[in-house]
Amino acid sequence: MRLNTTWTLSPQEWRANQARRQVLRRQTERLAQALESSGVWVRKSVPITAIANVTGEVDDEESYRTICFLPLVAQRERKGMLNALRWFQKHDSAGRFLRYAVVTAGVRVPAWGRLRGAITSLHRRVSRWAHEAERDWGIEVIYRGTEFTRDKAATYHPHANILYRPIRRLNEARWDSFLSWSRGRLGAHWRDNGRLVKPDEAIKYPFKPAELDSAPAEELVWLWWETHRLKFAQPMGGFALFRKTLDAEGRKVVMVYRRHGARLEIVEKAKRDPLPEGRDGASQENTILCRTAPQFRFGPYAQPVTLVAHYTENPTTPDGAHRLAIIRDWNRQARQVWDINGGPDPHLSRAIAAGQVLAFNVHTRRPTVQKPERHQEDASARPKNGCARPS
Numbered sequence: 001m002r003l004n005t006t007w008t009l010s011p012q013e014w015r016a017n018q019a020r021r022q023v024l025r026r027q028t029e030r031l032a033q034a035l036e037s038s039g040v041w042v043r044k045s046v047p048i049t050a051i052a053n054v055t056g057e058v059d060d061e062e063s064y065r066t067i068c069f070l071p072l073v074a075q076r077e078r079k080g081m082l083n084a085l086r087w088f089q090k091h092d093s094a095g096r097f098l099r100y101a102v103v104t105a106g107v108r109v110p111a112w113g114r115l116r117g118a119i120t121s122l123h124r125r126v127s128r129w130a131h132e133a134e135r136d137w138g139i140e141v142i143y144r145g146t147e148f149t150r151d152k153a154a155t156y157h158p159h160a161n162i163l164y165r166p167i168r169r170l171n172e173a174r175w176d177s178f179l180s181w182s183r184g185r186l187g188a189h190w191r192d193n194g195r196l197v198k199p200d201e202a203i204k205y206p207f208k209p210a211e212l213d214s215a216p217a218e219e220l221v222w223l224w225w226e227t228h229r230l231k232f233a234q235p236m237g238g239f240a241l242f243r244k245t246l247d248a249e250g251r252k253v254v255m256v257y258r259r260h261g262a263r264l265e266i267v268e269k270a271k272r273d274p275l276p277e278g279r280d281g282a283s284q285e286n287t288i289l290c291r292t293a294p295q296f297r298f299g300p301y302a303q304p305v306t307l308v309a310h311y312t313e314n315p316t317t318p319d320g321a322h323r324l325a326i327i328r329d330w331n332r333q334a335r336q337v338w339d340i341n342g343g344p345d346p347h348l349s350r351a352i353a354a355g356q357v358l359a360f361n362v363h364t365r366r367p368t369v370q371k372p373e374r375h376q377e378d379a380s381a382r383p384k385n386g387c388a389r390p391s
Contacts, residue, residue, distance in 0.1 A: 004294040005054075005334065006343040007257050007302040011352055014300035024071040027209040028062075031070055034217040040224055042067065048289065049311035051327065053334035054303040055346040061307060067224060068232050071209040078203055081233050083253040084246070085143070085163075085199040087264045088239050097165045098142070098196040101182075104159040104189035111154040111219045115226040118158055119146065123231075126160055129185050130236060137178045138168040142239035146232045147204055150211040154219065159189075161202045163239075206232045254293055284310045285320025291330060299353035301343055304334050 009017070032042045048061040064073050089095040105122040109115045123146070130141035143163040148156050170178065183190045196202060206227075212220070235243045246252060246266070256265045270290040287309040294302035306327055315321045335346075343349070 001291075001294065001304055001334075002337050002341075003257050004255075004302055005304065005337045006341040007294065009296055009300045011300055011355075014296060014353070015355075017296065024075060024209065025062075027213070028064070028070050028072045031212060031220060032064065034215075034220050035067075035224060038217050038221045040221055041065065042070075046309045047311075049308050050297065051306045051308060051311070051331075052298040052303055053291070053306060053331045054301075054338045054343070055298055055350050056331070057298045057350065058311070059297075068227055068230075069207045069209075069212060069223065071205070074205040074207070074209075077233065078205060080252060081235075082199055082203045083255070083264060084235075084243055085203055085239070087253045087266070088142075088242055089196065089199060090264075092238065092242075094165050094167065096195075098163055099165060100193045100196040100202050101162040101164065102159055102191050102193065103162060103186045104157065106187050106189050109156045109158070111156070111215075112222050113156075115156055115158070115223070116230070119227070119230055122146070122158055122160055123234075125186055126162065129182065130164075132185065133164070133178070133182070134167070134237075137174075137181070138166060138170065139164055139178065140167045140237045142235065142237040143202065144234045144236060145203060146206060146230075146234075148207050150207070150215070152214070154215070161204065163196060163202055203233070283317060283319065285312055285315045285317055286310065286323035286327065288323055288326060299349045301338075301349050303338065304330070306330060 035042050042065055044063040044065065046063065048063050050059045050061045052058070062072070064070050066073055066077070068074060068077075089098055103122070103126065105118045107118055109118050123144070126141075126144050130144075133139040133141060141162060141164040143161075145161040146158060147161065148158050150156050179192055182192075193201075212223075215223070234240075250269050251266050252269050253264050254267055255262050256267070270292065289307040289309055292305045292307065294304050296302055297305055308323075308327065312320065313324070315324055338346075
C-alpha cells in the first residue's frame with residue numbers, strides 16, 4: 001500500500017488504458033444483457049461500491065459471475081495467473097527451460113454443435129499425454145490453457161496452449177523422438193514453439209471478445225451451457241503446487257514499485273469480511289469486502305480502493321455506522337501516505353482524470369505543479385525505470 005500509492009502514469013497513457021477498459025466494459029455489458037434477456041443469471045445481486053481512498057470518488061462496481069467469455073471476468077482471472085507464471089518462470093530452478101506448444105482439438109464445431117464434447121476430449125488427451133510424457137520421457141507439463149476462435153460462419157475451433165519443461169537432460173535424438181511421439185499421441189495438430197519468452201504468449205483470454213460481437217443471444221446461451229463449469233486455465237505439475245501453496249498461505253503475486261524499479265513480489269491477500277446473514281438490508285449496511293492494492297481506476301495516480309456492499313453515507317444501524325467509520329479511517333490513512341509520497345492535491349488528480357488539466361511535462365513525464373516535499377527515505381524508494389512519477 002505504502003510503496004504503490006501515488007505511482008504515476010502520464011495522462012496520455014492513463015487515458016489509453018481507460019479507453020481499453022471501456023471497450024471491455026461495453027463488450028461485457030452487451031454479452032451480459034444478451035444472456036440475461038434469455039434467462040441466464042449473470043450479475044450478482046449484492047450492490048457493490050468502489051470508493052477511492054484518497055480522492056473520495058465513488059463508483060458502482062459491476063459484479064459478474066465467473067463466466068469465462070465475459071471480457072472483464074477473463075481479464076481478472078488472467079492477471080493473477082499471469083503474475084504467478086512470471087514469478088514461477090523467474091524463480092523456479094528450471095523456469096528458464098519452459099517451452100510453449102499448441103495442440104488443437106482437430107475439429108471445428110458449428111454453433112449449437114457438441115462443443116463441450118470437443119473441449120473435454122481435448123482436455124483428456126492433454127492430461128494423458130502429460131502423464132505419459134513425465135513417466136516415459138522426463139517431461140513435466142505445468143500449464144494447460146484452453147482457447148477458442150470463432151469465425152464469421154459461427155464455427156468454433158478449440159485449441160490448448162501447453163507449457164512444459166524437461167526435468168532431466170535429453171540429447172538431440174531423444175528430444176526429436178519425444179516431439180515425434182507427441183505429434184502422434186496428441187494428433188496431427190501439434191506444434192512446439194520453442195522456449196517461452198513472454199508468459200503473455202501462453203496465458204490468454206479463452207475468447208477474443210471482438211469475435212463474439214456478432215453472436216446472437218441464442219448462440220451466447222448455447223455457448224454458456226457448453227462451457228459451464230469447465231476449467232479453461234489449468235495449472236499442472238510444479239506450477240499447480242506453487243499456486244496451491246500460495247492459496248493455502250493466503251498470499252498472491254503482485255507488482256510492487258521499489259527503489260530500482262517495479263518487480264513482482266509475493267504479498268498477503270486482502271482479508272474479506274463475510275456478508276452478514278439475514279434478509280434485512282439495513283443489517284448489511286457498509287459491509288467491507290476488501291481494500292485493494294493501489295490502482296489507476298480513478299486517475300493517473302495510483303490509490304487504494306475500498307469495495308463495499310450496501311454502501312450508504314447515512315447508516316441507520318450501529319454496525320453500519322461502525323463500518324463507515326472504518327472506511328473513513330482508511331481514507332485518512334491513505335491520504336497520509338499520499339502526502340508523504342508527494343501526491344498532488346486530490347482535486348488536481350480528479351481534474352487530470354477528467355481531462356481538465358494537463359499537468360505533465362511532455363519530455364520528463366513529471367507533474368509540473370508544486371507538491372509537498374516528500375521524506376528523503378521515501379523519495380529514494382521510488383523506482384527510476386523511466387515511468388512517470390511525482391516530482
